[in-house]
Amino acid sequence: MNKLLRGSHAVELEPEDENEEPSPAGMLAARAKRARKKAGLSYRALAEKLGYPHTYLSRVESGDQLPSAALAETMDAFYETDELFSDLAAVARSMAAETPKWGHKVLEEEKRAARIQTFNSSVVPGLLQLEPYTTALYVESMPGKDSENIALQVAKRAHRREVLDSAKPPFYWAIMDEAALRRPVGGPATMAEQIRHILHMAETNSAVQIQVLPFARGVHPLLGGSLSLLTLRDGTTFAYVESFASGVSIETPADVLELTTLLDIARSKALCGGESVALLNMYLKEYEDDAK
The missing domain is CATH 3.30.870 (Endonuclease; Chain A)
Incomplete structure (x- = not known):
């Protein structure tokens, strides 16, 4: 299990596969899925609380789509993750933009x-x-x-x-x-x-x-x-x-x-x-x- 240090806190990050090194996009997807399950919410229940389509949230958790800056900020506020999702999304977008x-x-x-x-x-x-x-x-x-x-x-x-x-x-x-x-x-x-x-x-x-x-x-x-x-x-x-x-x-x-x-x-x-x-x-x- 990897950890991302934020101030005095260590946030656990799950890799996409236990045999691979995690990417920022994979960390974000795994962390989003884990946070939702820990909160005991279905996709539809989470969608009602965040105000985003449940299909969109599902794609984020599966790693098929990065969250927008607005969604990442909303997730941080809801899960109280101190800008974790915003930071991971920004890094993932930067890496994607710089890779042909x-x-x-x-x-x-x-x-x-x-x-x-x-x-x-x-x-x-x-x-x-x-x-x-x-x-x-x-x-x-x-x-x-x-x-x-x-x-x-x-x-x-x-x-x-x-x-x-x-x-x-x-x-x-x-x-x-x-x-x-x-x-x-x-x-x-x-x-x-x-x-x-x-x-x-x-x-x-x-x-x-x-x-x-x-x-x-x-x-x-x-x-x-x-x-x-x-x-x-x-x-x-x-x-x-x-x-x-x-x-x-x-x-x-x-x-x-x-x-x-x-x-x-x-x-x-x-x-x-x-x-x-x-x-x-x-x-x-x-x-x-x-x-x-």
């Missing part, structure tokens, strides 16, 4: 996946990124965004990394183009720290497999984009393809098979584990020397 709609599915399923296979052609794969690297990446790739928005994106990426440190992490197979190592995101010191982290993950986490596809291997079928294949615990697999400012989730078996073949070809051109580690260490030394 094409990325929602991969974020939802990532923590439930049994296996994640990913290829990145230009940057370090997201689940391997450290905060200084992610910050530098977002500062350059999100022109016009203020520091608060960038900090939110960095925090979300950091939270996603926790899936690899969970009790039952997915098998994570990451392939990156050598361009991701050559491009000095954030400068030499940031890159050195980032590469040390990748090496540490490869050496200490048995669920993580890392390969580098070097320039010397020439053209491959995934130039210029990124591809992730997520296999869920029921055996189903979907693909997520992302490019400059768009992305799409693909579930049609024939299309997933085609993309799996492309990833297999790219993997066949990549260095083996030991060779990849050697190349990573070469770049690490270069960045460490440049940072002196």
Whole structure:
């Protein structure tokens, strides 16, 4: 059971599923349901007291819809929860607004996946990124965004990394183009720290497999984009393809098979584990020397 501290009080929060980390939207839905049951009210009885349709309240408790700011404020007043629902709703709306709609599915399923296979052609794969690297990446790739928005994106990426440190992490197979190592995101010191982290993950986490596809291997079928294949615990697999400012989730078996073949070809051109580690260490030394 998670707790949200508010002043001197600790409010218990129920996750959406006991095996997952709760999201603000999931916390809100679980807390709303628990508060109504504790008050001994049906949806219709609660609707009469709050002045909102019982169907609306049901959707809020099921997690299908976030409450409006007005409803969240009304719930806080009725349940005497000291702006808990208002705060959770605001955070949930902010996260939803900052996540492109094409990325929602991969974020939802990532923590439930049994296996994640990913290829990145230009940057370090997201689940391997450290905060200084992610910050530098977002500062350059999100022109016009203020520091608060960038900090939110960095925090979300950091939270996603926790899936690899969970009790039952997915098998994570990451392939990156050598361009991701050559491009000095954030400068030499940031890159050195980032590469040390990748090496540490490869050496200490048995669920993580890392390969580098070097320039010397020439053209491959995934130039210029990124591809992730997520296999869920029921055996189903979907693909997520992302490019400059768009992305799409693909579930049609024939299309997933085609993309799996492309990833297999790219993997066949990549260095083996030991060779990849050697190349990573070469770049690490270069960045460490440049940072002196």
